[in-house]
Amino acid sequence: MKMSYPEKFQGIAVTDNNNWLNPKKISFEPKKFLPNDIDIKIAACGVCGSDTHTAASRWGACPKNQIVGHEIIGHIVKLGPNCDKSWKIGQRVGVGAQSGSCLNCDRCETQNEPYCPHTILTYTSKYDDGYISQGGYASHARVHEHFVIPIPDELPTNFAAPLLCGGVTVFSPLLRHGCGPGKKVGIIGIGGIGHMGIMIAKAMGAEVYAFSRGENKRSDAMKLGADHYFATGTEGWDKDLFNTLDLVVICASSLTDINLDQYINIMKIGGMIQSISIPNFTEKLVLSPFSLVGVNIGNSHIGSPHEIKLLLDLMATNGIKPWIETIQINETGVNEAWTRMEKGDVKYRFVLTDFDSEFK
Known part of the structure; x- marks a missing residue:
């Protein structure tokens, strides 16, 4: 079936490791679409310290043309044929720092997916076919449904984003x-x-x-x-x-x-x-x-999908919102966010917004 959006996605990527503070807009091939995958059109993405550590190669060399970002909020635009029937096109959902695991080991079956030896992080991880996962500073995300999280209606998009990882x-x-x-x-x-x-x-x-x-x-x-x-x-x-x-x-x-x-x-x-x-x-x-x-x-590692759901419910029930500052997603905006984060100039979390404006 022909998708209702471009076959290639777009994103703001680290194209030069020696100039990581100045990422560039690129087009990129998404990973292969599998029967349990969900495509999400991104509306907002929080900026995590992991993003700058990765972009600056502080945890090892950043892959070329790497798009970071793992506090993703958006809307479902495509469902794989084996996805649970409860998912709906247009539904608001989120994705955190993990996008895959084996789902069959004892750790996965006891809601400890982040500790699975076959964890796929939302960016920089290698799939079995060699594809390197790409993150949420992008037009779309393609993720296994197990790691897609429904967002409670009571949580505004920009405030929900930082909860998905941080x-x-x-x-x-x-x-x-x-x-x-x-x-x-x-x-x-x-x-x-x-x-x-x-x-x-x-x-x-x-x-x-x-x-x-x-x-x-x-x-x-x-x-x-x-x-x-x-x-x-x-x-x-x-x-x-x-x-x-x-x-x-x-x-x-x-x-x-x-x-x-x-x-x-x-x-x-x-x-x-x-x-x-x-x-x-x-x-x-x-x-x-x-x-x-x-x-x-x-x-401690990142939280599991079950823990993300519990946290979102806790925040929604208590009407709690992180302290955030929004910045438009584009080359200049990402540069500003990263530069200010390096100086500690944020109270206390950046969220990238206006994805429709940048990724038409």
Whole structure:
């Protein structure tokens, strides 16, 4: 059947790794359309720190003509013949950081798809036929239906987009480690993900402790819902916090300035420190092994489709919206977003919009 849109998709891609801040508009072949695939016409895409890390080759060389973006919101324009009959043409849906997995292993069957050894990320992953997945700074996305998420009517498109990666990445460890009423939960780093972490932990019923290096984010943290704020660049910030926290999630973009020994000291016995930070691959964790006695520490991956759905329902029910700034999708707009992100000049998440204007 002839598609009602061009056979080639369009996107804003990194065409020169040495000039990654200046991506270019390209046309590209989508992956082969399979029986369980859904084509989505994109309306908005959040800008994640993973996008700049990938574009700048901080996690390895960025593939040539790579389109990033994995906080996608759009509308269904084509359904594969084997797709579930509940999907409808025109339906508003989202796609996060994962677009595929084997769907047959124990991890996939227990709603742990992000930990499947055969995970296909929404961009930079290689399919069996060698195709490199392309992300959401584009006119369309082609995704297996398992990783397509219905968007609740109560969530506006631009505010829903950052939840699909950034939001669920902090929600997943909060959910898995018991965030809720009666728990004291810390969020380290108040940025694109951390600011959502405060909102989400509060909505889940926890007493929220926010940690940032200086005092400049105190006001924002309290507006976001934090019950307590600590400036960790201040001497003795932790002196009254011994044996306080049940759970901490590290949302900082770098681990270099995180003194884990101090945070371990403020945890309750059996407490959990989860990092979602994936910084430059050259960074290392530094801590005293004796500090770990009685405390757990680990690293969490992106959220599963089930967790994305739970988060969207939580945000819709509580009327919570991330703090965003919108920028039009085009070469100039992506350059602006990435340049300002490199300077930390955003409160707290960019969302690319006006896709119809750029990809006519």
